[in-house]
Amino acid sequence: NAGVTQTPKFRILKIGQSMTLQCTQDMNHNYMYWYRQDPGMGLKLIYYSVGAGITDKGEVPNGYNVSRSTTEDFPLRLELAAPSQTSVYFCASSPRGEKLFFGSGTQLSVL
């Protein structure tokens, strides 16, 4: 059972570079989420989606973009990476928004 799969697991970016964090789930969940977690802190919601073609901003959307063309995939795009975006990024999915299933995370450093 794959569940929620995130790639890559680690990445180092230079300031100003761009990248896409991949997230895919095989549970046919409608709801998907992107969170970031800074060291020693709680999770902050970046973007979420309630179904294919529908996305909305969370608490900290600036500097990020998302798309949801299929039920399975919910990629997170970082444009013009900044040191403040150094964090661990978690993707999650949920059948109805009531119980989250998380991926193993992507550790991103922007230097």
Next chain:
Amino acid sequence: LAKTTQPVSMDSYEGQEVNITCSHNNIATNDYITWYQQFPSQGPRFIIQGYKTKVTNEVASLFIPADRKSSTLSLPRVSLSDTAVYYCLVGGYLDTDKLIFGTGTRLQVFP
């Protein structure tokens, strides 16, 4: 979405029962209460969910008073492997499209 308040940290010893309380004074009628556990370098993991009274599973119990303005996660006979951060979330089925984590409670279990 109901805001939650939890203690920042708690200490315990192996074999003891640990109770972590979460306050959610503005919980809505259709909101459920969900607890997650997070180990370092991992995504949060679902522990237990409830609506009212008491819920028990193989891992924990969840106590919810009649007014539902608080809830208590009870971990029986903790072990070193229960050292983690515990998050309380409040939200409803279907009509909840945002799930925002608080700062959580950092539980440290000593031998």
